[in-house]
Amino acid sequence: MEQEFTSTPLETAVRELSRLPGVGRKTALRLALHLLRRPEDEAVALGNAIISLRKEICYCRECHNISESELCPICASPRRDHSTICVVETVRDVMSVEATGQYNGVYHVLGGVISPMDGVGPEVLEIDSLVERVGKGDVKEVILALGATMEGDTTNFYIYRRLGRVAGLKITQLARGMAIGNELEYTDEITLGRSLLQRTPFMV
């Protein structure tokens, strides 16, 4: 009996693909065999896109969002309001806020939230750089836009403690309440309670 059938390029592709999150060996093999059935252009385009992605994208020195230059397009834009900083956890959250079309300020990407259970302390997050940025003056409002989780709340509180003494700085957070389109009976009691406490004047 000979050795098991192997092909070096296939084995290499399967090994590299299976390093992706949520991709095991079986899925990696399925993806590799799919690529083999597609036109060569398509596989080459995917391979080059992955290489360019990593080679051409860096992080903005100001807000730590992804960027193709030292300053990201948002930080570099004179049309954005640079006196309002929206603090988010990840790059994806920047995209989520941008997609609302409701925000014209700038961002600050923390790179995570404080989570002692996972060994994430404030020192590994971009909190010092936020404090420094605010310390330069010109910042009127910091919007804490972290997830409505215990870790998000802890991080909000930590940032509030670090920035609370800056004179004239407004610190706000995202409104918590019922999601648009939700029924009362399917809203959890904590959210519903918060919605009641923070009720707003009725507008037509």
Add this chain to the structure above:
Amino acid sequence: MEQEFTSTPLETAVRELSRLPGVGRKTALRLALHLLRRPEDEAVALGNAIISLRKEICYCRECHNISESELCPICASPRRDHSTICVVETVRDVMSVEATGQYNGVYHVLGGVISPMDGVGPEVLEIDSLVERVGKGDVKEVILALGATMEGDTTNFYIYRRLGRVAGLKITQLARGMAIGNELEYTDEITLGRSLLQRTPFMV
């Protein structure tokens, strides 16, 4: 309000990744952002592996298995039994049979099974090439190793009709029965019925 935040390399990577089967835009974005957080080497290795995969792998002219040369290592090996051909549906099935370590013959990859519902007729499969291969003589046995499905059975029957008249050729198929380790009560009645009908002498 400015345009939504975009980055060309990121958009390109997300578009190309989302062409993979089972990968939507959200997953593609998650994968791209994961690659951005990893060392540059890792992304470059993945990109190059995908390009090499498609550039270096072709199909064996004899058995239609994937190969890095005109003849795959199995067809080229003098140590394999070239008088026995195991007919399988896909390249992955070759790997499954090889992994058993129980087979020393050669293969023939059909590229699918007959499925009129999906518009797959015998003419798009590698059946003519199988008949031609058997017609050259020297083949003593064809093992039909397709899935135990209606389409597999149809294809088995079609191939049997095409090869049945070849003198001295033995046509066999995989044994159907209880999976090793299965309990009687969890085995479906068709499989159990088949296992009863095709019972084999008890061996110690």
